Amino acid sequence: MIIDLTISNLDLINKLEKQFPYFFLSENQIINDIGYNVFSKYFIYVEESNIIGFVNYFDIYDRFEIANIFVEDIYRNKKIGSKMLEHLIMLGEKKNIKNITLEVKKDNFAAINLYKKYYFEIVAIRKQYYQGIDGLLMERKMM
Numbered sequence: 408m409i410i411d412l413t414i415s416n417l418d419l420i421n422k423l424e425k426q427f428p429y430f431f432l433s434e435n436q437i438i439n440d441i442g443y444n445v446f447s448k449y450f451i452y453v454e455e456s457n458i459i460g461f462v463n464y465f466d467i468y469d470r471f472e473i474a475n476i477f478v479e480d481i482y483r484n485k486k487i488g489s490k491m492l493e494h495l496i497m498l499g500e501k502k503n504i505k506n507i508t509l510e511v512k513k514d515n516f517a518a519i520n521l522y523k524k525y526y527f528e529i530v531a532i533r534k535q536y537y538q539g540i541d542g543l544l545m546e547r548k549m550m
């Protein structure tokens with residue numbers, strides 16, 4: 408089940424921050440993000456009350472930018488990343504956005520294949536962006 412996080416989901420926000428501490432700078436980062444950054448949005452993938460994946464994206468007027476998409480190791484290759492990306496695309500369709508963009512390490516084949524499956528294309532290469540590894544800017548046009 409996918410749940411869009413709002414500031415009222417405090418229990419789930421705390422759970423997400425505790426479960427993925429390496430992603431978040433502080434315990435209250437998501438609360439601050441959702442509360443004060445109107446562009447920053449989160450949704451989570453929950454199975455049997457466990458959070459097994461999440462997406463953080465920026466909803467910037469007529470476009471979305473994916474900041475993070477993550478599925479717990481043991482749940483990978485079970486189409487959860489696909490379901491979350493489909494959810495994001497559906498949200499974008501509802502809002503009539505123009506495109507979704509993201510940045511990915513050139514050697515992150517799992518993520519690149521996932522994005523390509525959903526019609527993201529490489530539109531720019533950021534040389535040596537990740538400590539010697541190129542970053543790929545990918546875009547999915549929505550219109």
Ligand SMILES: CC(C)(COP(=O)(O)OP(=O)(O)OC[C@H]1O[C@@H](n2cnc3c(N)ncnc32)[C@H](O)[C@@H]1OP(=O)(O)O)[C@@H](O)C(=O)NCCC(=O)NCCS
Nearest residue numbers: 476477478483484485486487488489511516517518520521
């Ligand atoms: C990228 C990630 C979110 C994919 O999630 P997932 O639930 O395993 O993905 P899915 O099962 O929905 O797979 C969808 C497609 O992705 C591609 N894919 C997924 N894992 C792959 C792998 N290990 N190698 C190559 N392609 C892979 C395939 O094209 C797959 O389609 P297919 O099953 O029809 O072949 C997951 O691997 C992850 O959390 N990685 C660590 C975080 C990360 O790198 N995020 C991206 C940052 S830009």
